[in-house]
Amino acid sequence: MGYLSVIVLLPLAAVAARSMDGGLDAFWRAVSGAEAVAALKLTVIVSLIVAALNAVTGTLIAWVLVRDDFRGKRQISALIDLPFALPTIVAGLTLLALYGPRSPLHVDVSFTRVGIAMALLFVTLPFVVRSVQPVLLTLEPEAEEAAASLGAKPRQVFRRIVLPSIAPAILSGAGLAFARAVGEFGSIVLLSGNRPFRTEVASVFIYGRIQSDDITGAAAVSIVLLLVSLAVLIGIGLFGRRAVRDEE
């Protein structure tokens, strides 16, 4: 308990206290500055897009890994966790090597918002796959086969039979991916160029404030960032509890 307090709680209390150092006025001025607003807006919008894309691609990958059968499937399934195991700075460098200024494919997404989205897609890849995959495994394929034999088209089978059962898992996976994307730093820092108003995300903005010794400003934006990801996580928690109750 003491360990938890010293390691986690005390520092967080310090951030909250520091963000209010100059009173509410100073807090508001720090988070409503044009550069801070631009960074926060960019972060939330890109994270939303990334979460939505993940919902589609993650479901697709999970479906292929569960219902399809091909050689090397097990290895592919294990590889899904690679972004969790790979240090974020390595993830950023990896994308930069192939899709950066010295790209052998002549595709250069560095210093663009597309690059940021790609980095976020890379680091959040496992969330939706790993939350949908176990649910799909427990679904009996019989219901799908029955629907298909009664003349339902594949799209109908998916929308009417499969989707309703996996929707909660997709949502919670996408929510986790969003929370992760909002705070992401390591994979973006090399790739985004960090140009204020264009490619500067919130975590990079905070980092810049710390470097230029504007600690109160950094703390204020940190609190906003923290509230955004907490709101999402609490939302997932409530949603999950309701889903469980509905099933009972």
Next chain:
Amino acid sequence: MRNRLALRTLALGYLAVLLLVPVGFVFYRTFEHGVSAAFDAVTTPAATHAFWLTIELVAIAVPLNTIFGVVMAIALVRGRFRGRSIVSAFIDLPLALSPVVIGLALILVWGTKGWFGQWFVDNGLQIIFSFPGLLLATIFVSLPFVVRETVPVLREIGTEQEEAAQTLGARPFQTFWRVTLPAIRWGVAYGVILTTARALGEFGAVSVVSGHLAGSTETLTLHVEDRYEAFDLTGAYAAAALLALIAVATLVSMTLLRRRRGDVGWASS
């Protein structure tokens, strides 16, 4: 059938473009100028120091978090105290925080202008921009994993065997050592692997508290960035490839352990 093939191609194509080809390409770039060039790049004094510093941090942070994780998991599952759900939420907090915010939080407490930092400096211990700061950051970010992996296993095994042991006269410590620990060992092991991976790979939080002194407070991940910024691409790719190799090793042990535990999902919280 055609549909199925199209979906498979789409899914694997996405994985290839986003994940497999880029990671493969880093290895290609690393060994482009031969194995010896790559070997030289990871054995420069700065790289070697960064490697050992990272290992030291892991060697301290992981055991501490493992002991804390097991004790905390037992308290959360077996204990009867108020506010358990709040404590549990606080343990998950490091997962929801931006690493940069974690670094900032540590500066505010332990930095020279922070709450306690000056007192420690006066007593001869600098925390931020020095080893203790890096250690605190590493412990912070890798804190939740052992707890999260051990709690579900503890719930699953129930209390019957522990009660039986106690009835037969085992002391609490004996019960833990002979009954509880063997039952939860795979869950703990899985948590330890996740903790290690996170501790090795942390970048944002250590970047804020490090001060970036090559050969002194530069961890392996910081070294990758430093080499890249200095246009030493061979050095950056080689250090990155080393970290990626460790990540792949982590992945293999994760897969093996999961097979042992017999489930497919990730982080069964």
